[in-house]
Amino acid sequence: MNWSFRLGTVLGIPIRIHFTFLFLLAFFFFSVSSQSGARSGLMSLLFILLLFGCVLLHELGHCVVARRFGVTITSITLYPFGGIAALTDIPREPAREILIAIAGPLVNFFLAACLFVFAGFRIRMDSLDPAVLAATSPFWALLWANLILGLFNLVPAYPMDGGRILRGVLATRMPYARATHVAARIGKAFGALFVLIGILRLDWWFPILGAFLYIGANAEEQATLLQSALEGLSVRDLMITDFLLLSPAETITEALRRSFHTFQEDFPGVREGKLLGVLTRGKMLEALKEETGEQFVQGLVQPVNGWVSPSDPLREALRRMHAERVSLLPVMEDSRLVGVVTLSGILRNASVVASQAPGK
Ligand SMILES: [Zn+2]
Known part of the structure; x- marks a missing residue:
């Protein structure tokens, strides 16, 4: 608040x-x-x-x-x-x-x-x-x-x-x-x-x-x-390439069960290489509480407006996340999803880079 x-x-x-x-x-x-x-x-x-x-x-x-x-x-x-x-x-x-x-x-x-x-x-x-x-x-x-x-x-x-x-x-x-x-x-x-x-x-x-x-x-x-x-880092340096994708045709229960095996909090929903939107773990748990969990991922993914390319500066990605109030941005190359950048990922890994920066 x-x-x-x-x-x-x-x-x-x-x-x-x-x-x-x-x-x-x-x-x-x-x-x-x-x-x-x-x-x-x-x-x-x-x-x-x-x-x-x-x-x-x-x-x-x-x-x-x-x-x-x-x-x-x-x-x-x-x-x-x-x-x-x-x-x-x-x-x-x-x-x-x-x-x-x-x-x-x-x-x-x-x-x-x-x-x-x-x-x-x-x-x-x-x-x-x-x-x-x-x-x-x-x-x-x-x-x-x-x-x-x-x-x-x-x-x-x-x-x-x-x-x-x-x-x-x-x-x-x-x-x-x-x-x-x-x-x-x-x-x-x-x-x-x-x-x-x-x-x-x-x-x-x-x-x-x-x-x-x-x-x-x-x-x-x-x-x-x-x-x-x-500064000097691009999206490619800190983007997450090993991540779990959701299929629009799977149910929330199935998706949640698969999510137990990752640290991921936000999941891209993808059909044939095309990004449909993002579903967060929180949203899935909410859906499970309210309904039986048998509804499909397709109906719950939230559309994402922006995306970045691997060569974009990381500062630009952060600025866009801040402006759009999202914690994840898809990384697209040749209209294919090649990775995601997440706020938590940037903060976690950038602190390692920051500790090596001059002045420390
Ligand atoms: Zn003043």
Whole structure:
């Protein structure tokens, strides 16, 4: 289950909000209004919403620059700890990655500058005591929040913006996978440091952020290493050629009995060398539960739209599986089925290749 819901679309990008974000709003509203009244509670709610408006603009800053470089943006999701823009295929050219990463903090500095002009104007209108105004004016509070947001995101803790800039700088003088490995190490060290700071200060925000940083650095490093490992590999290198075929004329019971002798989870249904579709073990078990298992394979195979050829890059096969939400693609050569590529097969075997990649 996806724990977020869609709020709307900005510049063609779906904006999503994670459910936990609502808890943050409720927490602030109730804790402030129980101390200083419902009016203050509403004001604090408004402030949080304005603050996350700035976080959204920060993410849109990344997206606008990324889009100029041809990157696809799937969504922006707002979490209680900040926003995350989901970009597919972050460019591997260091200069582009640095520009995309720096665009977010620059938006916050720009907003801070605008608020400075606006708040400065308001001060001259109201009073000249800056100490009083800093405590009461939401503009000043928002100005400071934007300065802190911009500066904090520049901390070189991968996968935060500063860490991505660091990876980009490192990648100008070493292979990309190695640069990612070094940046991820530093990111994990910052993650551990944040957890420690949180424990020492008895603060809950730092440990949560630290844990997310640590997990994020690890996951992104693995994904990058996998991508690097897949580079240069074609479908032929990791396709499965020794697999069980189902005949459309056999029954589910017969097919299941034969499937007990393989590790396979997805089975191509083939008639005279032509692919009819794919049947998964799960679907067969479902059919067995609901009916007697005497129905034929033909009626249950799911048609597969795409296919790849043995010479296609493996990254292309992965991209197509992701796009079509399937875990298996047939490999065709001269309109004959010569093999299958499966997600689990790629992940399992690519990790062997990845462990030999530079940077490990
Ligand atoms: Zn950012």
